[in-house]
Amino acid sequence: MTRPELGGLYAITPEMIDTSGLVTMTQQALTGGARLVQYRNKTAGTALRLEQAYSLAHLCRKFGVPFIVNDYLDLAVEVGADGVHVGRDDASVAEARRRLGKGKIIGVSCYNRLELAVEAERDGADYVAFGAFFDSPTKPGAAAAPMDLLDHARRKLHVAVVAIGGITSDNAGELISRGANAVAVSSALFATGYIRSAAENFSRLFQPNPTADCLFPDHSSV
Ligand SMILES: Cc1ncc(COP(=O)(O)OP(=O)(O)O)c(N)n1
Numbered sequence: 379m380t381r382p383e384l385g386g387l388y389a390i391t392p393e394m395i396d397t398s399g400l401v402t403m404t405q406q407a408l409t410g411g412a413r414l415v416q417y418r419n420k421t422a423g424t425a426l427r428l429e430q431a432y433s434l435a436h437l438c439r440k441f442g443v444p445f446i447v448n449d450y451l452d453l454a455v456e457v458g459a460d461g462v463h464v465g466r467d468d469a470s471v472a473e474a475r476r477r478l479g480k481g482k483i484i485g486v487s488c489y490n491r492l493e494l495a496v497e498a499e500r501d502g503a504d505y506v507a508f509g510a511f512f513d514s515p516t517k518p519g520a521a522a523a524p525m526d527l528l529d530h531a532r533r534k535l536h537v538a539v540v541a542i543g544g545i546t547s548d549n550a551g552e553l554i555s556r557g558a559n560a561v562a563v564s565s566a567l568f569a570t571g572y573i574r575s576a577a578e579n580f581s582r583l584f585q586p587n588p589t590a591d592c593l594f595p596d597h598s599s600v
């Protein structure tokens with residue numbers, strides 16, 4: 379079943395060594411309405427990763443927003459994260475569930491493959507992620523995912539669907555209207571000089587639009 383907290387703007391943190399800068403930038407994203415945060419750092423050493431993950435876990439707790447650790451299951455357990463995100467080179471869903479326990483969030487990368495999502499859902503994932511929908515500055519070599527994958531996913535799956543890869547506030551609308559519950563964004567949030575307002579722009583896309591309802595009233599239930 380789709381967990382209600384797994385929707386909206388999903389902020390993927392950038393790689394940086396300055397922990398206080400990272401916390402400040404993430405705080406701006408949260409103030410602008412980010413509903414999930416993922417700590418993603420592929421290059422930091424163990425001590426820095428631990429320091430950053432603890433700091434971000436603490437920050438997210440203050441905002442009441444789930445904090446997810448990318449790749450590192452041990453780190454997620456150690457800092458009391460709300461969940462972990464795993465891909466093809468990472469822990470299995472079963473292992474993540476065993477280590478984290480019931481109630482924690484397990485997200486799984488499914489790239490452009492619906493069958494991986496069906497398997498992840500069956501194994502107990504809480505959300506599945508598809509991408510890359512657009513060229514990603516963060517992951518330039520990512521395989522491309524077609525938009526209609528979201529239409530198929532919406533019909534076939536019951537868990538939350540996350541879209542990722544080169545998403546901006548200009549191209550996110552179509553992903554959301556095709557059924558993405560959340561959009562995972564790094565560069566179009568953190569590589570801007572206006573993180574808070576970028577986050578607000580994304581967050582607005584998830585709010586019901588009263589003007590559109592007024593122009594096009596929904597009589598489907600009448
Ligand atoms: C929300 C979300 N979706 C996809 C990914 C990519 O995970 P993965 O394929 O394991 O690649 P890395 O991020 O580990 O390089 C993600 N992290 N988050």
Ligand SMILES: Cc1nc(C(=O)O)sc1CCOP(=O)(O)O
Pocket residue numbers: 390487489508509510511513514515516517520521542543544545562563564565566
């Ligand atoms: C971490 C990651 N995974 C992807 C996938 O397609 O699986 S794309 C991606 C990078 C997302 O960052 P940006 O918003 O800067 O494109």
Ligand SMILES: [Mg+2]
Pocket residue numbers: 448449463464465466467468
């Ligand atoms: Mg990974």
